[in-house]
Each structure stands twice: as structure tokens, then as C-alpha cells.
Amino acid sequence: MTLQDTRGVRAIRASILHFLADPAQCGEAATEYFEDGVLLVADGKVAAIGPAEALLSGLPEAVELIDRRGMLLMPGFIDTHIHYPQTDIIASHGAQLLDWLNTYTFPAERRFEDVAVAREVAGFFCDELLRNGTTTAMCFATVHPQSVDAIFEAAAERNMCMLAGKVMMDRNAPDFLTDTAESGYAQSKALIERWHGQGRALYAVTPRFAPTSTERQLELAGRLLDEHPGVYLQSHVAENRDEVAWVAELFPWARSYLDVYDRFGLLRPNAIYAHCIHLDVADRERMAKSGTAMSFCPTSNLFLGSGLFDLEAAAAFGVRVGLATDVGGGTSFSMLQTLNEAYKVAQMAGQNLSPFQAFYLATLGSARSLYLDQRLGNLEPGRDADFVLFDLAATPLMARRMEKTSTLAERLFALMMLGDDRAVSESHVAGVCRYARCHA
Ligand code: GUN
Numbered sequence: 001m002t003l004q005d006t007r008g009v010r011a012i013r014a015s016i017l018h019f020l021a022d023p024a025q026c027g028e029a030a031t032e033y034f035e036d037g038v039l040l041v042a043d044g045k046v047a048a049i050g051p052a053e054a055l056l057s058g059l060p061e062a063v064e065l066i067d068r069r070g071m072l073l074m075p076g077f078i079d080t081h082i083h084y085p086q087t088d089i090i091a092s093h094g095a096q097l098l099d100w101l102n103t104y105t106f107p108a109e110r111r112f113e114d115v116a117v118a119r120e121v122a123g124f125f126c127d128e129l130l131r132n133g134t135t136t137a138m139c140f141a142t143v144h145p146q147s148v149d150a151i152f153e154a155a156a157e158r159n160m161c162m163l164a165g166k167v168m169m170d171r172n173a174p175d176f177l178t179d180t181a182e183s184g185y186a187q188s189k190a191l192i193e194r195w196h197g198q199g200r201a202l203y204a205v206t207p208r209f210a211p212t213s214t215e216r217q218l219e220l221a222g223r224l225l226d227e228h229p230g231v232y233l234q235s236h237v238a239e240n241r242d243e244v245a246w247v248a249e250l251f252p253w254a255r256s257y258l259d260v261y262d263r264f265g266l267l268r269p270n271a272i273y274a275h276c277i278h279l280d281v282a283d284r285e286r287m288a289k290s291g292t293a294m295s296f297c298p299t300s301n302l303f304l305g306s307g308l309f310d311l312e313a314a315a316a317f318g319v320r321v322g323l324a325t326d327v328g329g330g331t332s333f334s335m336l337q338t339l340n341e342a343y344k345v346a347q348m349a350g351q352n353l354s355p356f357q358a359f360y361l362a363t364l365g366s367a368r369s370l371y372l373d374q375r376l377g378n379l380e381p382g383r384d385a386d387f388v389l390f391d392l393a394a395t396p397l398m399a400r401r402m403e404k405t406s407t408l409a410e411r412l413f414a415l416m417m418l419g420d421d422r423a424v425s426e427s428h429v430a431g432v433c434r435y436a437r438c439h440a
């Protein structure tokens, strides 16, 4: 490396953990861990990763060395399903899905007609993600096109890789939140042309869920995907029993809720559906075969009383699964707290989520569910340098518990059960530190 080459190159020394494969399939070989490691970052990408001993000796003196020994460095979390306009209604009491939407969600989303509101919330939302160690999210905006501009602008200011889209709803929602099949199509198309592939922005066509779209709107959503290869699709499916019954009434010809989306060409790679709780064998087979992904949203599913996601069934059928907070149905921006609840959901189903499986899910598993694993999700050379430094002794209780651990698995488990935003010491986006916790 010449002196010229070292400008902007940084070496971060810490314990480093990332995944090269799925621990459920590959066991220990899926995990790469350096107790005393170095991550070399250049031009926003990972240049090298390895043991400190090997990497430091060959490093030119001009390279900036950031010593974070004692911290655990991991790839940034990827939240595969979240609603940024619901930031202000997180933790609203007392309802299941359909009442919760009418009582809290729709009035909150109305405010995003005002672009000043959208911008203020979008800025807070991105900062809150970073405070929690989440460097990429796939999020719903509202029906208002300006709400999409606001979230992509806020993400671009922080250089975050963000996936987002305008909600499409042309029935069964208040007038102030509906578009038409044609206007939803035209507005989405204009937003795709403005944003998809600009910097780190990726567009997701976003029909809210089958009950709030006519068949014509779902058909046009499929057309947008056909016309714009590489664009994403996000929606909800089979979250709540009343919702499932409503879909059966609205689409009497469909074999199942999922089948409605299938009929309109909305099951495919780059399509991801939140919840996926009340599914049958044929649905899971169809998701696997079509390359469609599931978002597992444990805090939301418990909070709204929706049901228990079946992780083992998803794995048995070979369906891609990502982890998600689903704020504001979800109750925390923290993916650590989300893993805490994921563990408990698995327990309730007689299943067991290992700590390695859990952190895989929140990083490389989520990247795979979004078909972004060539860019994000782990720290192999060439990947975007999105990473987080965790303080495993962030609280007195964590410090005390960590002292009693003897393996990495035990430490990871204590981190996901006891940790939250307090455990996130720094979040780096494309090699630049965008959040550093102030220790009081
Ligand atoms: N189904 C349709 N819209 C929503 C939403 O905003 N949140 C959740 N959790 N489920 C939905």
C-alpha cells in the first residue's frame, strides 16, 4: 500500500464477529470471530478483516488506527420491516390489528401530508435507527409521495442504505389516505424514477395489504415490478385472524390470503412480506419456490396479539427470513430487544433460537431476505462498511452478567436478552461514524 492509497483508510481494532453462512445449516463454520481483530475500511467499503496480529504488522503508519479493544464489532443490523410514520404512535394501548389501524395508525399517517412533518419525523427516525445499531431498514412511508422524498432525503444525509415506498391504498381506508389504482401507479412510478438506485436508496412498491387494495391496484403493483427490474415489493400477509377472514370475504376466489398476491405476480425475489403467521403448507412451499421472503416481527406480533411466527417451519421449507421491528406495531427500535422477544416466541412454540442463529437473522439473514447479501450483512472484503460497536458492559447488570460468562455464545445471549440502545456504542455507515453514544 502506498502513502497515497492510505488516505481515508482506517483500521478499527476490536473483537469482531460476523457470519459467512447460516449457522442452522453450517454450524460453527458459519461464524467468523476474531477475539482481537482488525477491520480495515477504505472508500466506505471493507478492505480487509482478520486477526490484529496479522493485519497490524503490514499496516503503513499513515493509516488511522482506532483502538476499540473491549468492544464487540458486528455488521450493522438490518430491519426488514418498519413504518417510519408510526414513530410517534409506538406504544399505543389496547387494540388488535384492525382497530389499532383505525384508532391510531391512520390518523397518525394523515399528518404526513405536510412535508415539514414528514421531514422532521424522518430525521428523528433515521437517528433513532442509528442509536440502536440499525444501519439499513426497509420501511413504509405513507400514501403521500412527499413522505417518500422525506425518508430518502433523511437517509441520504446520513448515507444510509434505505429501502422505502409510497403506500398504495385505494379502498377500505379513510378518504384522506387513499389514492386510486391509477394515481397510485403513476406516483409510484415517478418515485421509482426519482429514487431507485440513487446513492444508497432502493425503492419498494408498497401495497399496504390486500384488504386496502382493489384487484386493479394489485395488478398495477405487479406491472410496476415488471417494468422496473430490481425494484422491491413490501406488504403484509396473514398477521391476524380477523384480517385473514376479511381477505377471504374480499377475495372469495383465492385459495388463501397469500394466493391473492400470487394471482397478481407479487410473489418473487425482492418481495418481502411482514408477519406470515397464519400460513399453511402450500403457502410456505409457494414462498420458498418463488423466492419470496418473510419478515419476522416478534415484538409487534406479541403486542398486537397476532400470533406466533413459526421459524422452524420457514427453515424447513427453505424460505428466506429477515428480522424486523415493525414499529409502531412493534414496541422497540432495538433489534437486540427484538431478538429477545424472538427467542421467547420460539420458546412458546417449543423451538429454540440459538444466539448465533439470532445474530445471523438480524444481519446476514436479513440481508439475504432482501437479496442484498453481496453488499450488506457481513464484513467480507468488498462489502459496504456498515458496522456497529457494542459495549457488552453497558449497564451494571450487563457488566455483572458478562463476568460470569465463559463462551462467546453466552455473551451474545446475554447481549440480546439484556441489551438495548445502551449497548450500542457507535454506529458506522459506509465507513463513517454517524452515531457515538455519550457516556454520562
Ligand atoms: N397491516 C396493514 N397495515 C399494517 C400496519 O401498519 N402495521 C401492521 N403491523 N400490520 C399492518
Ligand code: ZN
Pocket (backbone or CB within 6 Å): 081, 082, 083, 236, 274, 326, 329
Ligand atoms: Zn407493518
